Amino acid sequence: xxxxxxxxxxxxxxxxxxxxxxAIAAAFLEExxxxxERLRTAVPAKDYKEVYQAAHKMKPTIDLFELGVLDxxxxxxDWGKFEQTDxxxxxxxxxxxTAVDNAVTEIKADFGL
Numbered sequence: 001x002x003x004x005x006x007x008x009x010x011x012x013x014x015x016x017x018x019x020x021x022x023a024i025a026a027a028f029l030e031e032x033x034x035x036x037e038r039l040r041t042a043v044p045a046k047d048y049k050e051v052y053q054a055a056h057k058m059k060p061t062i063d064l065f066e067l068g069v070l071d072x073x074x075x076x077x078d079w080g081k082f083e084q085t086d087x088x089x090x091x092x093x094x095x096x097x098t099a100v101d102n103a104v105t106e107i108k109a110d111f112g113l
Contacts, residue, residue, distance in 0.1 A: 004102035006066035013064070024064075025111045029104060032061055036100045039076065043093045051080030062100075069099040 007021060014020035035054045042050035055077035063070050072092045079089045107113065 004067065004099065004106050009064055009066065022111055025107050026113055028061055028065060029107060029113055032058060032100055033104055036097055039093060040097060042080075043076070043089060046085075048080040048083045052077055053080075055080060058100075062096075065103060067099045067103055069096050072096055 010021055010024050014024060035058045038050060038054035039058075041047075042054060055073055059070065059073060059077065062073055072095045075092045076089050076096060078084070079087055079092075
């Protein structure tokens with residue numbers, strides 16, 4: 001139960017409307033894994049634009065659910081944005097993808113989705 005994510009800010013935004021919280025959780029499950037998959041393929045392919053776009057799109061949701069990897073995600077995003085060919089973000093990518101996978105598993109269980 002909510003070890004890999006937090007709902008404090010989600011509940012605050014939803015004004016403690018649990019139906020709305022559940023809808024936001026469902027939106028997380030719909031959007032974030034798809035963007036994480038984009039990162040999973042774009043980083044090894046050095047598709048900088050795709051990496052930047054996917055990471056940038058994920059940031060608000062990763063922040064809202066407090067996955068604890070926002071700074072790491074920003075590193076991945078900036079790698080794509082600035083085409084940092086001299087830098088390797090494989091470790092950062094693994095950290096972000098692991099956090100997303102853990103949160104997805106937990107949210108599905110916690111919300112019965």
